[in-house]
Amino acid sequence: MAPPRALSEFVAEANEVLETLAHDVAVLDAQRGREPEPDLLNAIFRAAHSLKGLSGMFGQERISTLAHHLEDVLDALRLGKVLASDALLDAILDGVDVLTLMLREASGEAPSDETARRATALTETFVRLASGGQQTAVDVLDEVGLDPAIRSVFTEYEEHRLRENVKKGIALWKVRAVFSLDDFDQRLAGLNATLKPLGEVISTLPSSQPGDETSIAFDLIFGSPRPQHEIETAVQTMASVQPLTNKPVRPRLVSEPEPDAPRTRPAPRPPVFASDVSSPELTPLSSSSPSGVMQGAEPSLRSLAQTVRVDIARLDGLMNVIGELLTVRANIHRLADVARQAGATPLPKLWGQELQKEARALERKLDELQAGVLDVRMVPLGQVFDKLARLMRRLVRQSGKDVHFEVSGGDVELDKLIVEELSDPLMHLLRNALDHGVETPDRRIAQGKDARGLIRLKAQQLGNQVQIEVGDDGAGMDEGRIKQVAIERGLVTRELTDELERRDLLNLVFLPGFSTRKDVSELSGRGVGLDVVKTNLARLSGLIDIDSRRGEGTTFVLTLPLTLAIIRALIVGVADRTFAVPLNSVTEIVAVKPAELRTIERREVLEVRGQTLPFVRLSRIFGLQELPVERHFVVVIGLAQERLGLAVDALLGQEDIVTKPLGGRLKGVPGIAGATELGDRRAVLVLDVAALVEELKRPQAAVG
């Protein structure tokens, strides 16, 4: 029934719902062994439920059907009819994966039999799991005498929560509050926050008793073991508190058996890693038994939606700035009127001052607006980290290794674009840490290490850059093997490798064609290997470094700019031209005398603190006049692990620039990323550092 153009809207929203679902399921997963939190379970249920309804409305029957079965299981779980067993949690995790695959297929990817097969198997599993138990025979809500009028507005789930509270001997209260229509949602949130530490807010009922036109009353149905006066003290003047039930709830002894005890109350198992429980950032992974079942190809972790969800407060901030800009505009209009009316008579001095004041205000506000828009593009890395954690859990289980996976820094925010592009490279690095890094438990023990390995994914913000580390405490990289592989594959000559130090040998893994992995579909259906990781990062203006010690482990350090939209650039002059060089790829600037240059294999090189770098004149690249100089300014650019010295004639300063793509004749000129306008309105070309480095690596490059 949906018109075709609605498909993309469906995909975008379904994708958002799935992301929320995946996030919450990851949290649930991390709490394995504990009694799941009702709010969390309900949120997960709601997401599955929304997905079912949404896909149903858009004629996506496959997704709708699977979501429906998933919802049934989750419903049984939140209503306490079945236990949160490992099998059930695994099935839920799997369900999220298969739904993701299906959504990709719905949005145009070729359908795979594997997905269909997994869906069928899962449906059966869900049906089996959902039919676990039945309702309790005696309704405790009848026992406590709940007003049927109130009861009639509860959903089945809310009734279940009421029952759960009553069964535990927790009293039910009606907390009544009257708020203004304008801000009742914030006020309710405040009241909720006050009540939460004392118990569970089961339902929020807008009161049927009409207030006046400007206010509204709410009854919060609240389960709390605390005495009435304590709740009253907490809510102070915000609300009044009354018992909800006619008969008191009878407190039960903890040991008293419940009618359906074995079903509703799983015996709490000790958490897998007792020491990790206190820190929500840590995702414990356990992998005692390899499951043996290989799952199909993983979907690429990148999400489909080109949308960002934005906190209303951020948009409000932008609206404020725009409001202030409107004031500036009005003032400028007024000043323009004055100027027009003045005609030939000279304008008063005050006029000039006022105009200047407005110009400054305009500048300030535009800066704020720019910052605000950038802010809107920022999303937490956690969105990707959650997905990675989910996949890692499965990979670890399949590997038969014992690994603790530690994630931190998920709250660090980056441009949405960068975050999306990062997931595949990070997954590759994590997978390498598991495959090549962490040793088997036996070997670790033999080496005097802890049997359980550690893989760490960590993000932190450093100024306007973000550093992401993927580390393991495994074997470290084997430079001997790397050297051998590189020679075998004809990537380097033996003579050359003999001169290389460990650090440079390690960097050979970034060469195209190095990867030993044959099955390209194993990870993401794309070509894999560290060379691809490097290229992907380079596209994001990122750097990658290796820190690896034999026997101690390996850490890959990724350095990324916070955002791609606006970058700080170094403005340089060559002959009579000006260029902008993205500053995030500039590692340092040095001055060298022409005599200090050397020539190796017909290429000019220079030495910077013991490291030999290719030396390239920007003038030659673009066929500009070469001026004789006493000394060259060399801008050292670094991209991934490549370094390159770029000679320019003049350093003209730094500016924030927005790169605009080029059209027409200049489109596709290698080495040029686009154009930008400088503060003085001059249009200059922005160098594409990645392309330059790539171009100059090739032997036939226009270097000399």
Added chain:
Amino acid sequence: MEPFKVLIVEDSRATREMLAAAVDLAGGVEVYTAVSGFEALKVLPRHRFALIITDINMPDINGLELINFVKKNPNYRHVPLFVVTTEGRSQDRERGLQLGASEYLVKPFESETLTALVQRYLKR
């Protein structure tokens, strides 16, 4: 002639747009949307709605609570109210109708069904 004002309360963006389109097709209507029960509570006093269409499963207050609020309030109780939901569970459906909902549509349904129902209830 003044158009009939119709309020749609639905938290799914894509579904909301689709419902709005179906209601619009009925002709002579002006569609208002709310993304949550709270938002509906805020919009309700500001307009004279001729019809309310609500989802059940929403994050802040559930649709049943909204129906109860509307149907017990002398200002709104005459306004016909449709439930549009995935909640096929019979207990919730029964309660929705008991509380005073006029129609109870279970998703997925054909948008023509909704268009026709709107026309039927909003005959001049």
